[in-house]
Amino acid sequence: MRRRILLLVGATTSLVLIAFLVPLALLLRTVAADRAVQAATVEAQSLSSLVATTDRAALALAVQQLDANSPAVVTLFLADGSVLGAPAERTPLVQLGTLGGSESAAVQGGREIVFAVRDPTGDAGVIRAFVPDAQLNRGVPGAWLLLGALGIGLLGLSLAVADWLGRSLVRSTTDLAAVSHRLANGELDARADPAAPAELGVVAAAVNGLAARISELLREERETVADLAHRVRTPLTALRLDAEALPEPGQAARIGAGVDAVQRSVTQAIELARRRGSGPGAGRAWSDAAAVVHERVAFWAVLAEDTDRETSVEIAAGPLPVALGAADLGACVDALLGNVFAHTPDGTAFAVRLAARPGGGALLVVADAGQGLPAGNAALSRGSSGADSTGLGLDIARRSAEQAGGGLTLGRAVEGGLEVRVELGPPDP
Template sequence: MRGRILLLVAAPVLLVLIGFAVPLAVLLRQVAEDSAVSAATTQAQALTPAVAAGDRAVLVPTVQDADARDASDVSVFLGDGTVLGAPAPLSPVVRLGLLGTSAQTDAHGGRELVFAVSGAAGGNAAIRVFVPDAELTRGVTRSWLLLGGLSLVLTAGGLLLADRLARSLVDATTDLSEVSGQLARGDLSARADPGAPAELGVVAGALNGLAGRIAELLREERENVADLAHRVRTPLTALRLDAEALRDPDEGARISAGVDGVQRAVTGAIEQARRRGGGTLRSADAAAVVAERVEFWRVLAEDTDRAVTTTLAAGPLPVACAPGDLEACVDAVLGNVFAHTPDGTAFEVELSPRAGGGARIVVVDHGAGLPPGADPTSRGVSGGGSTGLGLDIARRTAEQAGGALTLSSPPGAGLRVELELAAPVA
């Protein structure tokens, strides 16, 4: 951006300077030529009275003095063929002067000026003044150098001012970009400089307002989650007391385990709301979490006559996911099997290491599979009367862990859910 602004300023400055300097340079050269020709004309006019009088005793020293005084060669051609002053050839222009016609022309090495003197003693005479090129261009080179130097100074000054302006704009834009990146990474305390030039200051103020609004919304969300969690804990405590009061110990233990699972989910929601924007490293052992959650769901599978086949790799298998999030993810996938397949439907769970680190979790049921055109990962969309959040939670957890969620319906099976979880990065 800075280079483009400099180019945008340099182009018109150069065009203006070229449009000003080139005609001025031509004019300076023309003025120098006119000055030299004018001086030669004055010199010839000063000799005209002496040439017209024809007194050679006066004319000879006068012509010699004029020739020696100036850089121009001065010659006088008399009617009898005598040449006074600097030696010079009888050129066509001199012949015209002897015939009574004054003229001038460019010659080799300079300019030849001839002035006719009519009525001189002995016939017409001609005064020839040869102005060399050095006189025609005297001072032109110096003037051109001054003009070029002035053009360079003006160009450098314009570029310097443009650079200062561009630097302020670029610095303000870079600041906006850095603040936007910090906000995107979760640092909601980052603020842009509202004193940035022109419209960038307006954008900075709007960005600061947006950051403040996001921080306020997150604060309200955390407070709402905390309030909800507090409200849920009371009935959960009551359920745990009821479970402990049951006469059947196994039934009480099963209900208590369910209450503990809900309690963990509520605690995980609170922790997730609190660490939003914290940027802390998250890691969990997929082998331990998957094994624990499979055992939890195995009890319900036995009650509903479902055969469970597990192939679980030995741990540890660290993945870039918080333990609570991974538990919720596995529960969502396994719960989807129980929610959308009839009792007695078998399912398989496989856990294996992932190439490059991390883990792969595959859950395959033997139900009806995906209906045509269905997308169960769409948030809030469900064809089974549920909230439509289960597989969407699994998808978001996988993506946040650097992986992905893949759904398919292989032949001979129902729905195949494959979760890719990347390894944690320090």
């Protein structure tokens, strides 16, 4: 922007200066030439009265003195053919003067002026004044240099003003962009300067209003999640009491473990909502992927056994640190395994594989022997589902992978069903 402003102002100022200075320079040259011609004309005409009243000797002396003191070259042609003053040829303009005419014309090297006069005997004579180019252009180069210096000075001044204006606009634009990046990084307390020039101030005020609105919406979201989670705790407590009252200890323990898992998820939702409002970097954590995946697979193994599902588990030896907290990684694994149990019939085998990723992090693969995913990657869209579910399972896994600096891809498993590959990046040093 700054360079474009300088180019625009420089081009505009240059055109204005050219349109103003070039005609002025030509006018100065014309004025200088007219001044020299007028001075030579006046001096040459002063001889007219002397030619008619003065004798030859006095006239020769007068012509000689005038030629010495005048910037023009003065010559007097008499009727008898004699020439007084500076020697000169009888040019066509002089011949015209002998016929009684007075003329002025540009010739090679300058300008020639002739006047017809009469000597004491009444014969015709001619006064010739020649003004050289040096006299016609006297003072013009200096005036042109002054005009050039004036033009350069005005151009420099306009560029300096344009540069100052451009710097202020660029600085305001850069500050506004920096505030936008800070807001994108989670610094919701960042604010732009509404005193920025012109329309940038309006944009800054709009960005500040947007940031305030985002903060308000996030606060309402945290309060809603916390309130909902708090309400869920009451029926969970009642469910726990009912589970403990069951006569069969194994069944009571299993239902109690499920209640505990739901309780943990509720607590994690509250903590996540709080972390979102704690500024940039909040909620960044790391965990051992091997330990978390092993724990969650062990949890789902009980349900897999009850539904006659053959399970294949390949977990690399830990630790495998990833840039995702244990709670979020556990929720990701639960979402993927929950999809297997929810969208495949009982008896469908599945496999869980966890391996180290080159460059750090881990690669988690969950594959099943079901019918696959006909909808393709469209199922990654939040809320998309083809099985009357919420459609949030794969989206939770995708967001967890992106939070860890990785990604999620879908494909066809070797077992024949759906294969979900989740790449998790390594934690920051």
